[in-house]
Amino acid sequence: MAQVLEFKLPDLGEGLTEAEIVHWLVSVGDVVAVDQPVVEVETAKAMVEVPCPYGGVVTARYGEEGTELPVGAPLLTVAVGASAPPSPEAPVPGSGPASDPAQAPAAGSAPTPSPSPSSSGASSSASPAEAGGSGNVLVGYGTGAPVARRRRVRPPGDGLRTAPPAGPASPSGPSGPAGSAANGTAGPVAVVSPLVRRLAREHDLDLRTLSGSGRDGLILRCDVERAIREGVAASTAAPDAPAHRAPAPAAAPSTAARPAPEVSPLPPGATRVPLRGVRGAVADKLARSRREIPDATCWVDADATELLAARTAMNAAGEPKISLIALFARICTAALARHPELNATVDTAAREIVRLPEVHLGFAAQTDRGLVVPVVRDAHTRSAESLSAEFARLTEAGRTGTLTPRDLTGSTFTLNNYGVFGVDGSTPILNHPEAAMLGIGRIVPKPWVHQGELAVRQVVQLSLTFDHRVCDGGTAGGFLRRVADCVEQPAVLLRTL
Known part of the structure; x- marks a missing residue:
C-alpha cells in the first residue's frame, strides 16, 4: 500500500528564510529516486537544486515557477510504494479549498495518513530512513533525521487563521474568539518570513487585513507586494481625486489597513525594479x-x-x-x-x-x-x-x-x-x-x-x-x-x- 509523504522546503542554511521557485525538474506522475533533484530554487545567496529525500511517484507540487515559499512550506508529495502514477495536477496553494493533498489525494494514490507531530517534512509518522530516505545531508537539512526548523507562529485553535480582507470597519460587527482585524484586536498573524513582516512595516500595511495565498492562509511576500501595488494604483487611478485624503473623524478609530505611502506617477517609460534575490x-x-x-x-x-x-x-x-x-x-x-x-x-x-x-x-x-x-x-x-x-x-x-x-x-x-x-x-x-x-x-x-x-x-x-x-x-x-x-x-x- 502506497504511503504519501510530504516534502517541505528545507532550511537552506545561512539564515535564509525563503526561496523562489525557478524551475521544476519533475511533474506530477513522474517517478523520482532518492536524492534526485526535483526543483531549482533561488535564495538571496545562490541558485540551488533541491533533492527529494524520498523515492516514489510525485502526487502533488506546490507553487508555480516564480512563487516565493517560506522555509517549511510544502514543496511536493511523493507516494512511496505506489504502483501507478497519479493523473491530475495538484492545485497550487490558494487556488481552491482542495489545495491540500491530505484532503484531496491524487487519483491512483493511497489516502494520506494523518500527520504525526514527531515527523519532519512528511505527512506520516515514518522516519525518512524508514520511508526510503537516503540519510544524506544537503545544505541545512538531512534525509535521515527530523529536520529542525523555525517554529511557525500559530493563533490559538486549529491551524492558521486567515484574517478577513481589508474593508470598512464595522463597530457593531461580530468578532471571532481571538478578535479580528475589523475591531483592531491584537493577535498572531499567519506570517512565517521576517522579510514579509518588514516589507509590510515599511509600507505601513496591516497584515491582519490580508488574505494569504499560502497554505492554511499563510501570508506570502507576493500577497504583501500585491496589496502595496493595489494601494498605489488606488491612489493614482482617479485623476480628479484630491491630492490629500481628508482626515478621518476623531471619534472613529482606525481599523482598516493603513494606506500605502503616496507615490508620484512614474514618467513615461519609467519602470520599477524590485530589490529582491x-x-x-x-x-x-x-x-x-x-x-x-x-x-x-x-x-x-x-x-x-x-x-x-x-x-x-x-x-x-x-x-x-x-x-x-x-x-x-x-x-x-x-x-x-x-x-x-x-x-x-x-x-x-x-x-x-x-x-x-x-x-x-x-x-x-x-x-x-x-x-x-x-x-x-x-x-x-x-x-x-x-x-x-x-x-x-x-x-x-x-x-x-x-x-x-x-x-x-x-x-x-x-x-x-x-x-x-x-x-x-x-x-x-x-x-x-x-x-x-x-x-x-x-x-x-x-x-x-x-x-x-x-x-x-x-x-x-x-x-x-x-x-x-x-x-x-x-x-x-x-x-x-x-x-x-x-x-x-x-x-x-x-x-x-
Whole structure:
C-alpha cells in the first residue's frame, strides 16, 4: 500500500528564510529516486537544486515557477510504494479549498495518513530512513533525521487563521474568539518570513487585513507586494481625486489597513525594479557596510612588468596555466601573514577586534544575476596552481548560476579586480563584516622611471580599503607597500615560502 509523504522546503542554511521557485525538474506522475533533484530554487545567496529525500511517484507540487515559499512550506508529495502514477495536477496553494493533498489525494494514490507531530517534512509518522530516505545531508537539512526548523507562529485553535480582507470597519460587527482585524484586536498573524513582516512595516500595511495565498492562509511576500501595488494604483487611478485624503473623524478609530505611502506617477517609460534575490541581498549588505564601517582608502602605482614576465615563464613550462588573479591572491595572502590585523572583523556587541587564523579569500565577480563574492577557502595554504584551479571553478559556477550558499559565505578578505572593466582605480564598499579589500586596476603601458631611465613599463594601480577601527594608516600602508613590492619584484615572495 502506497504511503504519501510530504516534502517541505528545507532550511537552506545561512539564515535564509525563503526561496523562489525557478524551475521544476519533475511533474506530477513522474517517478523520482532518492536524492534526485526535483526543483531549482533561488535564495538571496545562490541558485540551488533541491533533492527529494524520498523515492516514489510525485502526487502533488506546490507553487508555480516564480512563487516565493517560506522555509517549511510544502514543496511536493511523493507516494512511496505506489504502483501507478497519479493523473491530475495538484492545485497550487490558494487556488481552491482542495489545495491540500491530505484532503484531496491524487487519483491512483493511497489516502494520506494523518500527520504525526514527531515527523519532519512528511505527512506520516515514518522516519525518512524508514520511508526510503537516503540519510544524506544537503545544505541545512538531512534525509535521515527530523529536520529542525523555525517554529511557525500559530493563533490559538486549529491551524492558521486567515484574517478577513481589508474593508470598512464595522463597530457593531461580530468578532471571532481571538478578535479580528475589523475591531483592531491584537493577535498572531499567519506570517512565517521576517522579510514579509518588514516589507509590510515599511509600507505601513496591516497584515491582519490580508488574505494569504499560502497554505492554511499563510501570508506570502507576493500577497504583501500585491496589496502595496493595489494601494498605489488606488491612489493614482482617479485623476480628479484630491491630492490629500481628508482626515478621518476623531471619534472613529482606525481599523482598516493603513494606506500605502503616496507615490508620484512614474514618467513615461519609467519602470520599477524590485530589490529582491541576489540584488536585494547585495543592496542590504552594502547599505549595512556603509552605515557601520568607518572605511578609508589608500593606493599606490606599481610596476607589474616583472610579474607579467614571471607568469609568462611559469605558463611556458607546460604545467597547468596560472592566472593573474591567482598570483595576486598569492601575494595578498603573503602580505596578510605579515599584517594579520587586516584579516579580521569587529564584534560590535563585545567591542572587540577578532583576528582570524585562516584566510578565506573572496573575490568580486559580476554575473548575470548581479554581483557575487565567491570564496576560496584556506587560500593561505594553497599554491598558485591550486588557487588558479579554484578561481576557475568558482568563476564558472557563478557564470552558470550553480554557486552554493557555502561558496558565497565566510570570506575574511576580498580581492576586487575592477581592472577587467577597463578602469584604473576605485574606492569600493567593504564586504561586511570584513575589515579590508584589495583593489586591482587595469595593467597598462605607461612611462615609468626604471633603473634611473625613462621607459615604458606595465603599470597597475593598487588600492586598499580598510576598516579604520582595526588598524591605522601605518598598518594599511605597510600592507599595501608589501603587495606592491611583491608585484614589482616577484622574487620577494620566495622569502615567505
